[in-house]
Amino acid sequence: MSDKPVPYAGFDRMPLAGEWRHGGAGSVLSDSNPYSGEILAEIPLAAEADVDLAYRGAREAQRAWARTSPEHRAAVFERAAAIVMERGDELADWLTCEIGATRARARVEVDIVAAVTAAAVGHTVDVVDVVGTDVPDKENRVYRKPAGVVTVISPWNFPMYLSNRSVAPALALGNAVVLKPAEDSPVTGGLLLAKVYEEAGLPPGLLSVVVGRGRDVGDHLVQHEIPRVISFTGSTPVGQGIAAKAGLKKLALELGGNGPLVVLDDADLERAVECAVFGSYYHQGQICMATNRVIIDTSVYYEFVERFVERARALRTGDPREASTEIGPVISHKQLDGIRGKVAESVAGGAKLLLSGEPTGPTGRVLPPHVLLGDNYVTTAAEEVFGPVATLIRAHDEGDALRIANDTRYGLSSGVFTRDVERGLRFAQQVEAGMTHINDTTVHDDVHAAFGGEKASGIGRFGGTWVADDFTTHHWISIQHKPRPLVF
Template sequence: MQQPVDHSVFVPRQYEGFTGQYIAGRWQAGMANHTVLDRNPFDDAVLAELAQASVSDLDRAFDAAKSAHVEWAATPPSERAAVFFRAVAILDARKEEILSWLIRESGSTRIKAGIEWGAVRGGMLEAATMPAAAQGHIIPVDKPGKEARVYKKPVGVVGVISPWNFPLHLSNRSVAPALALGNAVVLKPSNDTPVTGGLLLAKIYEEAGLPPGVLNIVVGSSDIIGDAFSRHPVPRVLTFTGSTPVGRHIARVAGESSLLKRIGLELGGNAPLVVLDDADLEKAVGAALIGRFLHQGQICMSTNRIIVDASLYDRFVEAYTVAAAAVKFGDPNEPDTLVGPLCNDGQVRNVAKCIALARQSGFRECVSGAIEGRVVPPHVFADVRNDSQFARNEIFGPVAPIIRATSEAEALALANDTEFGLSSAVFTRDEARGLAFARRIEAGMTHINDITIHDYPHVMFGGEKNSGLGRFNGKWIVEEFTTDHFISIQR
């Protein structure tokens, strides 16, 4: 197997030329006769000006992927794996450059940007194992001289629509395994993060030696190319990460395609963090703090509701209030800032409405602060009712609702009383009790004595109920991005 390139002895020239699209290995302007300014959400500085994609650009991207797929799928596994080893070396050499883009474009704090860089690096290493993981089977058949074989092969072309909150990671979480398994990809990043969600990833893969056309990036308005992307006949698998309403729309439009396709949806969440009566209070407070305020709460797995047993409730609220009031917010580039700017003005308006709703509902406001620009300071509300609109919504901002539970049974009922079921957590000193509780939570993922935010490249990721369809990571994503072909032999 080819060894990774050693980039440690020099600092590479920074990437440039983010002006539009990456199609068939060429950097080019979009043809929609419309440009968009990519701005820093903290200070509004212009980072790039991008010519948007038209439907004809989208067609060219899918045509390029369809053409490139055949040769890429026939590439030996070791050669495909080597691309990801080289990508890891590039990530290492360009770490500060990548962190800077994440901070400036997505409003990531330096803390969160480092976590995201590490997640992308881990995803690249996991992808390097996948070319050899697409294994078929020979199956006995109850007939003399008969043999049944099941061959596993790439689906062909995968379409990826990614969000702005963890742009580099949530794009690469689909892109890397799809490529590793022999597929070609067309990626549409969010217009809020076109560079970190797509174009920066294209630069990395291009430098790593990925052949032209295997990965294509289209940056454009959803009003122009969104539905065309979802119903396009070329991609056999479509993945989307984002809100539940948009996910429903994409699934509906994809169903209008002339060819049926597989849909993977990672959607909204309303993650409960449950503190039982025997929990370690200090650890529970710390986990609920990070789980709520990391990346301003703009994570689908963020702790959206904190449910605390009545016996610990007052002590928890007091300790959590002190901890939240001490959280540093503001400039995301400062190393100890936990809460930076929200991604865009729409998010600020949505979070401000949530705060106003909590106040109108009469919930106890324990921590607050004035909104400055797109920076919303931490807010904490206690004595929240689980059946209130405030608690039932995915807040997606630095606002923490605390809910009292009279018993373990009520805590479980409160945790499950939501349309969502992505992530969750429970705190208890009794591991067996925690496991029994966790198995009754209606969610795709539950963490005992830990935060609600976890995404490991080799461990299943996915939700239940209105939090999505399908599974990401490890052997689960191998199944999503491959198809089985049954061939029998009669001797």
């Protein structure tokens, strides 16, 4: 007899206000495997009325949830973290089938989801700060309170983690959440999390998942009067639209990136090449923190390029279910066309294409790694590519490398390689980005890190010491212990 839990099912419905229901839009989403084309689920989509239902249910459920003890809330997240690990193979299989994640990459995401869920236990503790005063016999206290209802809008590329890094702490802090996953990842980005938290004992109505098209429900989700916080991870244009429409709500926006990885003249080239290839091609380059540009000092440029191309050419492409596969399918034909279009524009603009290939696989979406030599202004360097493409750029010296790295409207993740850590630190402090990694990949997986960007890469930070601020308000309460004279 197997000890494995019964697999989750029923993904033709979504949890709205405590009940699993079909959406009312009158249209159906066919959720398919990007490698094989197999239909995974047929989901009747949500309409604006479903959004209203979710928000009303969330507001009602949140009031009772906020009054529960920290110990009660903590127990839910302890159970949820254990369930994620117990169902690790099941969840990883879904990531492989729904978004084309390789087996190793899928398992990494499951482990991070479990860690984030477990870390949420620490956010269930009530926090009260005592603030000094110069008024006799007076005491000032600042209480941290849940914001209320939080809207989470998540992307498809790391769907379970990028949803849960907001969902878990928001719920742990006493909020309710209405989650809208991307249309390419409705199960891994939302419905699976709802099943996990339901099994863990989260009260009904606290987590609703709205599976709907952005054009049908997106504006209503953002402009609705009930939510007090909008947490969004996705493209810069969509984030700019949310900021314009949200009104007087707190915003946490992680947007696009154009990650530079700088290789200085004293870098360990073997390690730099290893990290640059990983950062450029991990999950087909479909990561906001991907290494979009590799900027190399002229003294090591030719050797680096030779090693990089050799390493990239050796990457194994194919079926993400195979353990040996390192590059699987791009998520959609639309995404594939966009990637190939940017490569073509770059070549027309003067870039040299050193490594390329035609897409393969049953759906024709497995794109081999591409390597271009160009300047900072060819399309694949100037724009976020979100595909298995790297642009290598030559810099005259350290100062030129810094100038190139900062010459972008984005500022999310970045990296620098040097054998001199103090030199690397001085360089990192001058990079205009939310994150800079010294002698490491730009694609970071530290669950304790605070992810976020500068410039067009977003507003605010996700995780780290900032997460509690994103989903709470502060209530100042003063106590006058003895009457004091009041003078007009």
